[in-house]
């Protein structure tokens with residue numbers, strides 16, 4: 001009997017326990033769920049900064065808040081694999097359910113095989129082209145070689161200039177600003193090479209204004225800038241730009257000169273100093289040197305304030321030597337109480353320049369290539385670009401990383417991260 005009663009008692013207590021559990025399941029769990037739901041409805045969804053964080057972290061958070069993610073991935077020297085490089089929604093932005101977040105995720109470092117396939121070399125040479133006038137003529141209308149208007153080839157026909165630009169583009173050169181080059185800022189697609197265009201003397205045919213319509217300049221489509229704009233539209237990835245070095249007469253169109261200078265800097269071009277009257281700097285004194293440079297800077301300053309480049313294209317390439325006393329006065333001087341500083345100076349001719357990451361790079365004494373034809377000889381375009389086939393700068397596509405060949409490791413000087421292969 002007692003044994004039986006004991007069993008009965010045990011059954012009763014188990015029954016109570018099950019009942020209790022059931023009550024818990026039926027009442028408490030749904031209440032808890034309800035509470036969580038209410039809390040979530042009240043809680044706002046606020047975007048955090050996920051840049052530099054693991055993609056999984058964002059995914060978990062997005063799932064919880066019923067947000068969608070659109071992602072793309074790219075190689076990165078800065079971020080490890082699966083780390084978020086950028087997000088389209090700013091930190092602290094309020095979001096709603098179903099909102100879409102776009103992110104770029106790192107694939108990690110580019111595999112070396114890609115550098116090899118593209119022959120990447122950021123210690124290769126960079127051509128700085130030197131142009132003067134662009135004359136609206138056919139090549140057949142000049143008695144000189146190719147598209148040279150004058151016997152020395154300082155002036156090109158419009159036909160030749162268009163051919164030059166087509167040649168640069170088809171041979172995988174992409175334009176960069178001279179001022180970016182001297183600062184080591186080379187943003188060119190993977191496998192492409194930088195090229196720099198310069199124009200000296202402020203010829204009227206560099207920027208010919210036909211008139212003004214609704215406050216806008218009408219530019220002759222056959223002047224240098226007209227043709228450059230044609231190529232800007234033709235090849236969006238050419239990154240068309242150039243630096244114009246002017247004298248006191250600017251572009252020889254007094255009524256429009258202020259408009260021209262402003263138009264140039266507003267449209268991705270640069271303006272630099274070619275000195276007031278274009279003297280030979282071996283034939284003048286210290287005072288005149290500072291007048292020539294300082295007055296020209298003053299003139300640019302009056303029109304463009306801080307928007308011109310502190311770069312001089314040395315007239316005739318003079319004073320030709322760095323140890324000439326006027327050389328330093330062109331770099332730093334004072335005229336009529338105004339002091340000036342020049343960051344970089346350009347010479348005349350004859351070959352491509354070094355990479356700005358080369359330890360021998362000297363931005364105060366840069367060589368240019370005279371843009372002219374001489375049947376592939378005498379340092380003309382053809383001759384120089386044939387040489388460049390073997391030693392040109394070829395970009396890795398990442399402006400924050402300098403990729404060089406293992407053999408050049410000792411020739412480098414840069415603050416930017418370096419990868420040798």
Ligand SMILES: [Zn+2]
Pocket residue numbers: 200201274278315316
């Ligand atoms: Zn000149």
